[in-house]
Amino acid sequence: MTRIPYLRVGEPFPPATQASREGIVCYGGDLSPTRLLDAYRAGIFPWFNENDPILWWSPNPRCLLFPDDLIIRKSFEKRLRNGGFEVRFDTDFASVIRACRSVDGRDEAGTWITQSIIEAYETLHHMGYAHSVETYIDDELVGGLYGVSLGGGFFGESMFSRVNDGSKVALVGLVAFAKHHGLEFIDAQIPTQHILSMGAVTLPREDFLTLLAQTLQRPTLMGNWGEKR
Helix, strand or coil: CCCCCEECCCCCCCCHHHCCCCCEEEEECCCCHHHHHHHHHCCCEECCCCCCCCEEECCCCEEEECHHHCCCCHHHHHHHHHCCEEEEECCCHHHHHHHHHCCCCECCCCCCCCHHHHHHHHHHHHHCCEEEEEEEECCEEEEEEEEEEECCEEEEEEEEECCCCHHHHHHHHHHHHHHHHCCCEEEEECCCHHHHCCCCEEECHHHHHHHHHHHCCCCCCCCCHHHCC
């Protein structure tokens, strides 16, 4: 049985390569902006349930979507054209992260999005690191996703839909933005059928960490992404 190390406040993360078989690197620490940014730079992210200690993960393999590999099937392409969708960036981060938390109408289990997570990522958003991609129909928010941008990577955290394909439309919008600004990958963390069907692939953790180190050499696209389209 692998012993999971305890992370004291102020201590650096253990190497992601020392994660348990399940992908847990350590537990403890805090959700300060510095801690979260250090985690993403190390290939690590928080994922834990309410009332549990903070768990820090680096799964093996890692699921990534490279923008040029996006798959849009014909039926979905038609819906993109005719569904009345509009994609916006960073206009309502607070609503997106809370919609991802809600039990109804989500694509992923959002119970881990605790109040402390919401406050931490809203702080990163105000700092210009965390971003929301939003899908609207007639000015009504019907889907979206949020994540963190560092270097040439976007580290996706969660997505939600209130109508069919609401989150898919947001993902397509994010990919278009990534291509325009030269972002190298969208980190989906753990593979799901939803993201794999859209062209995502899995990489061994060590390959991901090598790619991550390379992309962190690039400047981060900071600020409000809605002003950079």
